[in-house]
Amino acid sequence: MDGSGSGPVRRAAVRLSDVAREAGVSAPLASRVLNGHASARAAAETKARILEVAERLGYVPNVAARSLRASRTGLIGLVVHDLSSPIYLELMRGARAEAAAHQYFLVLGDIDELLADDEAFNIFVNGRRVDGLIVQGGHQGFDQRIGDIARAVPTVVVNAPASPDETGAGSGSVTVSHVYPDEPSATRLLTEHLLDLGHTRIGLVSGPRDSMTNRLREKGIRDALEEAGLGLRPEDLVFGDWSADSGRRGLRVLAERWHDEHAGRPTALVAGNTLIGIGILGAAAEEGLRVPQDLSVAAVHDTWISEHLVPTLTTVSLPLHEVGTAAVRQLLAGSGSPRDVVLTEPRPVLHPRSSSARLQ
Amino acid sequence: MDGSGSGPVRRAAVRLSDVAREAGVSAPLASRVLNGHASARAAAETKARILEVAERLGYVPNVAARSLRASRTGLIGLVVHDLSSPIYLELMRGARAEAAAHQYFLVLGDIDELLADDEAFNIFVNGRRVDGLIVQGGHQGFDQRIGDIARAVPTVVVNAPASPDETGAGSGSVTVSHVYPDEPSATRLLTEHLLDLGHTRIGLVSGPRDSMTNRLREKGIRDALEEAGLGLRPEDLVFGDWSADSGRRGLRVLAERWHDEHAGRPTALVAGNTLIGIGILGAAAEEGLRVPQDLSVAAVHDTWISEHLVPTLTTVSLPLHEVGTAAVRQLLAGSGSPRDVVLTEPRPVLHPRSSSARLQ
DNA sequence: TCGATCGGAACAATCGATTTATCATTTGTA
DNA sequence: TACAAATGATAAATCGATTGTTCCGATCGA
Numbered sequence: 001m002d003g004s005g006s007g008p009v010r011r012a013a014v015r016l017s018d019v020a021r022e023a024g025v026s027a028p029l030a031s032r033v034l035n036g037h038a039s040a041r042a043a044a045e046t047k048a049r050i051l052e053v054a055e056r057l058g059y060v061p062n063v064a065a066r067s068l069r070a071s072r073t074g075l076i077g078l079v080v081h082d083l084s085s086p087i088y089l090e091l092m093r094g095a096r097a098e099a100a101a102h103q104y105f106l107v108l109g110d111i112d113e114l115l116a117d118d119e120a121f122n123i124f125v126n127g128r129r130v131d132g133l134i135v136q137g138g139h140q141g142f143d144q145r146i147g148d149i150a151r152a153v154p155t156v157v158v159n160a161p162a163s164p165d166e167t168g169a170g171s172g173s174v175t176v177s178h179v180y181p182d183e184p185s186a187t188r189l190l191t192e193h194l195l196d197l198g199h200t201r202i203g204l205v206s207g208p209r210d211s212m213t214n215r216l217r218e219k220g221i222r223d224a225l226e227e228a229g230l231g232l233r234p235e236d237l238v239f240g241d242w243s244a245d246s247g248r249r250g251l252r253v254l255a256e257r258w259h260d261e262h263a264g265r266p267t268a269l270v271a272g273n274t275l276i277g278i279g280i281l282g283a284a285a286e287e288g289l290r291v292p293q294d295l296s297v298a299a300v301h302d303t304w305i306s307e308h309l310v311p312t313l314t315t316v317s318l319p320l321h322e323v324g325t326a327a328v329r330q331l332l333a334g335s336g337s338p339r340d341v342v343l344t345e346p347r348p349v350l351h352p353r354s355s356s357a358r359l360q
Numbered sequence: 361m362d363g364s365g366s367g368p369v370r371r372a373a374v375r376l377s378d379v380a381r382e383a384g385v386s387a388p389l390a391s392r393v394l395n396g397h398a399s400a401r402a403a404a405e406t407k408a409r410i411l412e413v414a415e416r417l418g419y420v421p422n423v424a425a426r427s428l429r430a431s432r433t434g435l436i437g438l439v440v441h442d443l444s445s446p447i448y449l450e451l452m453r454g455a456r457a458e459a460a461a462h463q464y465f466l467v468l469g470d471i472d473e474l475l476a477d478d479e480a481f482n483i484f485v486n487g488r489r490v491d492g493l494i495v496q497g498g499h500q501g502f503d504q505r506i507g508d509i510a511r512a513v514p515t516v517v518v519n520a521p522a523s524p525d526e527t528g529a530g531s532g533s534v535t536v537s538h539v540y541p542d543e544p545s546a547t548r549l550l551t552e553h554l555l556d557l558g559h560t561r562i563g564l565v566s567g568p569r570d571s572m573t574n575r576l577r578e579k580g581i582r583d584a585l586e587e588a589g590l591g592l593r594p595e596d597l598v599f600g601d602w603s604a605d606s607g608r609r610g611l612r613v614l615a616e617r618w619h620d621e622h623a624g625r626p627t628a629l630v631a632g633n634t635l636i637g638i639g640i641l642g643a644a645a646e647e648g649l650r651v652p653q654d655l656s657v658a659a660v661h662d663t664w665i666s667e668h669l670v671p672t673l674t675t676v677s678l679p680l681h682e683v684g685t686a687a688v689r690q691l692l693a694g695s696g697s698p699r700d701v702v703l704t705e706p707r708p709v710l711h712p713r714s715s716s717a718r719l720q
Numbered sequence: 721t722c723g724a725t726c727g728g729a730a731c732a733a734t735c736g737a738t739t740t741a742t743c744a745t746t747t748g749t750a
Numbered sequence: 751t752a753c754a755a756a757t758g759a760t761a762a763a764t765c766g767a768t769t770g771t772t773c774c775g776a777t778c779g780a
Contacts, residue, residue: 013488016737026760031738041758060486064433065736067424068765083468084449084664092443096473100480105489108443108468113456120460126420128373129465244668278668285670304444308604308638310645310670376767386730391768401728425766428735 014059023053030054034061076331077130077153079109081139081242086303087274087320088136091158094324095134102332104131111139126152132331134158134324137178138213150176154334156327159320161340163212179327179341181318183213186348187220190270190298190316193350195228198359199268199296203236205250205280206272214239214272217300221270236266240276247271247279255287267359271299274306277313281355292357302351311354319346374419383413390414394421436691437490439469441499441602446663447634447680448496451518454684455494462692464491471499486512492691494518494684497538498573510536514694516687519680521700523572539687539701541678543573543660546708547580550630550658550676553710555588558719559628559656563596565610565640566632574599574632577660581630596626600636607631607639615647627719631659634666637673641715652717662711671714679706 020030025046033042033050042050053059067073076099080088096106107130114121123129125148133153137143137160149155156177194202204221206214222232238253240246251269258265271277277299281291289295291311299306302317322343330341380390385406393402393410402410413419427433436459440448456466467490474481483489485508493513497503497520509515516537554562564581566574582592598613600606611629618625631637637659641651649655651671659666662677682703690701 013736027736028738028761029759035738037738041756043758046758058486060482060488062428062736063483063487063489064424064427064431065765066738068422068428068767069736069738071424071765073424083443083452084446086444086446089444093473100477105467105480105483107465113453117460120465122420123423123465126418127423128420129423244664248668278665282668282670282672304604305638305665308608308642310642312642373766387766388731388768389729395768397768401726403728406728422766425735426768428737429766429768431735 013062014057016059016061019050019054019057019059022057023050025050034059071128073129073131074104075107075130076104076328077107077109077124077133079111079114079133080136081111083108083110085275086305087301089303090320091324094321095328096324098325098328102328104328104332111136111142115141125149128153132156134327134331136160137163137180138208138211140208146176154331156331158323158327159213161212161216161342177330177339177341179323179330179343181320181323182342182344182348183216183318184220184223185344186300186316186318187217187270188224189220189348189350190300190314191221191224193314193352194268194270194296194298194356195224195230197268197296197356199266200228200230200359201236201264201266201268202230202232203238203254203266203269204232204272205238205240205247205254205269205276207240207242207246207276209239217270217272233266242273242275244275244279244282247276248283249279250276251280251283251287255283255289266295268296268298268356271297274299274301274303274313274315277315277355278305278309281309281311281313291355293360296356296359298356302349306351306353309355314353314356315351317349317351319343319348322346373422374417376419376421379410379414379417379419382417383410385410394419431488433489433491434464435467435490436464436688437467437469437484437493439471439474439493440496441471443468443470445635446665447661449663450680451684454681455688456684458685458688462688464688464692471496471502475501485509488513492516494687494691496520497523497540498568498571500568506536514691516691518683518687519573521572521576521702537690537699537701539683539690539703541680541683542702542704542708543576543678544580544583545704546660546676546678547577547630548584549580549708549710550660550674551581551584553674553712554628554630554656554658554716555584555590557628557656557716559626560588560590560719561596561624561626561628562590562592563598563614563626563629564592564632565598565600565607565614565629565636567600567602567606567636569599577630577632593626602633602635604635604639604642607636608643609639610636611640611643611647615643615649626655628656628658628716631657634659634661634663634673634675637675637715638665638669641669641671641673651715653720656716656719658716662709666711666713669715674713674716675711677709677711679703679708682706 016030017027020027029042030050033047034054078092078095099106133155135155135157137157143163156179158179160180161178191202208214225231235257238250240250269280271280277297280297284291284295291297298314300316302315306313306315326341326343376390377387380387389402390410393407394414438455459466493515495515495517497517503523516539519540521538521540551562568574585591595617598610600610629640631640637657640657644651644655651657658674660676662675666673666675686701686703
């Protein structure tokens with residue numbers, strides 16, 4: 001990458017001044033015209049000439065110079081828990097689309113990697129490398145730093161409401177916006193689906209018990225059950241994290257209880273997210289539980305993989321695409337008005353598949 | 361993000377000149393010392409003082425200014441086919457680690473999104489937003505533009521050898537480096553595993569027939585079969601793309617042939633990648649084929665999901681982490697010496713799981 | 721003792737785009 | 751007719767870090 005030696009010849013950079021000279025005008029004027037600046041007072045033909053020359057020469061502005069002068073990088077950082085999770089794909093797409101509409105680019109990051117590398121964290125957050133940050137909430141250890149992060153760069157937390165963990169350490173505390181979907185409605189929809197299929201005892205395998213996300217999801221289930229005159233039994237609940245491994249362990253724990261107690265068992269489980277659902281399906285097979293004959297399973301979040309599992313997984317989809325777009329909009333709207341945005345539209349949608357069936 | 365109004369107060373930026381003034385030296389000297397520049401002739405105590413002040417004030421260099429002067433952004437673009445594919449995770453991690461070791465950051469991109477947005481493509485490639493590009497090869501339509509891309513920014517293609525599609529359109533053609541793992545050894549390993557289990561008729565569901573990646577993978581299978589005195593029958597081959605849907609369709613096509621021909625069928629299939637493997641498992645279940653009793657399946661690439669499928673999927677892992685690190689190294693080594701790097705170390709590793717079993 | 725050398729550090733130029741202030745030239749109006 | 755206002759465009763300053771050059775004083779060899 002030294003550009004020296006007998007290597008290939010790269011096209012020399014075309015500068016704004018090159019365009020200006022070729023068009024017979026000054027650089028500032030060219031700048032105004034090319035940026036469609038309101039105060040670009042120039043004769044129509046001059047404008048046309050500048051645009052034509054820029055096009056012909058293949059002029060592309062030097063981002064570094066522009067950033068320096070405008071103290072604006074044109075980049076938004078999007079930091080999620082785990083880049084490999086199919087769950088965030090729609091969020092990323094939504095955010096990318098909205099960002100692109102405002103001439104912004106997205107830089108993707110992974111919370112664990114960011115926390116593991118202090119240097120990277122510092123540069124990312126304090127180095128003015130991004131104009132704003134969209135952060136997936138609900139990560140202990142990261143939520144605690146949200147205050148510090150937000151003090152350095154405008155920040156929006158997605159997929160989680162404000163949590164007690166988010167301390168605005170010290171004075172000059174900065175509050176951040178939160179953008180998240182209507183979680184209770186989603187799990188309510190799943191629960192009602194299972195109730196419709198005749199299930200009366202329904203369990204839950206979820207992420208961290210005290211995470212705001214879990215609380216909201218659990219609430220949706222409880223509400224639906226209560227309305228049906230039923231309840232959520234403590235022994236039918238398992239918590240862990242949001243991974244497939246955790247779902248697998250969750251089912252094992254439940255199965256063990258079922259062996260011990262001889263007190264009946266739930267005939268359907270709600271999975272806190274798709275990864276947990278995948279773990280449950282895998283563990284159920286190993287435990288000799290047939291899905292859906294012996295156990296129905298329904299999970300939060302719809303991803304491409306849901307249709308390719310054996311059996312295919314019943315899910316509810318949340319408007320993550322819109323969460324992404326709304327987060328970018330909120331970020332660009334300025335930090336003056338931190339607020340919570342709950343996306344109730346579009347509504348969560350149920351995707352019934354083979355993992356849930358009528359109770360025999 | 362306007363920073364105006366009654367919004368929260370953000371920490372004012374600490375400039376190099378602030379550090380210099382506080383330390384009682386000039387900015388250039390502070391710059392040299394902080395960057396550990398060889399020609400930084402400064403008294404030991406002066407150095408210490410500068411470092412201490414920088415630390416105390418929380419100085420972080422302004423990337424825009426640095427980029428402008430040094431014409432170096434500190435960013436490397438990594439562009440893969442599909443960000444949601446678990447296959448690229450290790451590649452990303454490897455590239456990130458190596459990049460970080462050289463003070464570089466990674467900007468992730470998605471080929472389809474990049475191709476869909478001309479503006480984004482242009483800025484990404486021609487806007488000097490990144491110092492180098494690592495591109496996942498084997499994408500028709502993108503391979504054709506590699507020549508143009510490489511002419512604008514140093515580029516390394518990963519996971520695919522040079523293909524005929526890569527035309528260096530026009531004069532001043534630029535050749536790029538290719539970094540990829542030992543594909544034939546991987547599929548050979550899978551095939552030998554299946555042979556060991558007693559299978560004598562083995563099929564293949566792969567990606568695009570003429571893609572270099574498929575050719576290499578197919579070759580590994582053919583070699584292993586030939587050594588065992590067997591061959592790959594044309595009717596046991598299906599091609600498509602690298603998606604789960606394609607794997608699903610692939611199995612359907614094969615199953616149809618088996619119905620028609622009454623001429624026997626393969627008892628084991630090699631899947632061109634994990635996504636195809638997932639599709640095969642799903643479709644097999646729907647076709648009433650039990651895996652592994654009726655059909656063994658083994659796939660290229662080992663991902664977290666392999667262990668969570670039903671049944672768990674036998675795979676072979678390629679050193680994608682090392683492909684990532686090697687790609688970054690090749691990029692940073694300079695464009696003077698484009699070359700093909702075939703990573704034969706570490707060797708592909710077989711991960712036998714439940715989807716493959718001894719022929720009954 | 722004089723010039724050469726070297727350590728220690730500052731000065732000035734530079735990267736490329738944007739923004740503010742400024743200067744001409746018209747056009748419109750009292 | 752003369753002066754204000756609008757139009758069209760430029761000169762100069764700026765963003766913050768880096769790099770090449772220069773400067774000063776002290777030490778050293780001849």
